[in-house]
Amino acid sequence: MTPICGLEQVTKKYKATVLDEVTVGFExxxxxxIVGRNGVGKSTLLSLLAGTLRPTSGSVTAFGEKVFDNASVMSRICCAGIDVPYPGMWSVRSILSIAERRWPHFSSARADELLRAFDLDLKKRYGKLSRGQKSMVGIVVALASMTELTLLDEPYLGLDVNNRELFYKFLREEVERGGRTFIVATHHLEESAGLMDTFTVLGRDGRVRLHADAAELEDAYVYVTAGTLAPIDGETERSEIAGVTRVLAPADAAARISGPRVFPAPLEQTLAALVRES
Incomplete structure (x- = not known):
């Protein structure tokens, strides 16, 4: 399937290189x-896809066109997160009014539904909102924008358990309706493991370490346990507890070993190990 957006040999430098020759596409x-340690370039990658940053080299495209400063493409993309710099004196109502003019298919009905669910005060100024309330405003703007490509940069920051569950519920609803693609930068591996279709792991060297379907990744790694274990090709994590060695390793490599016990590795634990290794 042709990707809806992607990066081709993209490097982004500030004083240092943040992303280095990244090539990745999203269906x-x-x-x-998008997962990885702090500072590996997740937010930079989203800003490049949103067209608000120009790559130092390489190509960033969406809908078959270059993204940077391309109004016709950017009107089909919404990027939201707590770091979007809304002026502090703007009210929630003003932000949504501007969003309605910004995106041609913005749904006021959907925005109203989300506002009620999150119990947001339209009159309150953005600068007076709590961290979690600012995240909620970003979520409302993003989901109600009805853009074909929606980018969310750690949208759950500051949300309590109830509001995080609401967010994931509404996100699933939008995906199930069809016609929309979401890319989410996240640290919440346990919550995202059962929700996301693909995972892209960014390494500390600014490169893509892994881009895989969740279903394939779930079957790709297993835990191998034994009293002692020789190194296994591609192993990502090894621990010893009470005289038992446990190794997280590729399933195909584990299948070539006879004797040790082998059992499935939960996806969130595989992801956490891959992020630590990267």
Missing amino acids: SGKLHA
């Missing part, structure tokens, strides 16, 4: 996760 109609 339409899916929910994609």
Whole structure:
């Protein structure tokens, strides 16, 4: 399937290199996760896809066109997160009014539904909102924008458990309706493991370490346990507890070993190990 957006040999430098020759594409109609340690370039990658940053080199495209400063493409993309710099004196009502003019298919009905669910005060100024309330405003703008490509940069920051559950519920609803693609930068591996269609792991060297379908990744790694274990090709994590060695390793490599016990590795634990290794 042709990707709805992607990066081709993209490098982004400030004083240092943040992203280094990144090539990755994202299929339409899916929910994609970008994961990695702090500072590896997740937010930069989203800003490049949103067209608000120009790559130092390489090509960033969406809908078959270059993204940077391309109004016709950017009107089909919404990027939201707590770091979007809304003026502090703007009210929630003003932000939504501007969003309605910004995106041609913005749904006021959907915005109203989300506002009620999150119990947001339209009159309150953005600068007076709590961290969690600012995240909620970003979520309302993003989901109600009805853009074909929606980018969310750690949208759950500051949300309590109830509001995080609401967010994931509404996100699933939008994906199930069809016609929209979401890319989410996240640290919440346990919550995202059962929700996302693909995972892209960014390494500390600014490169893509892994881009895989969740279903494939779930079957790709297993835990191998034994009293002692020789190194296994591609192993990502090894621990010893009470005289038992446990190794997280690729399933195909584990299948070539006779004797040790082998059992499935939960996806969130595989992801956490891959992020630590990267």
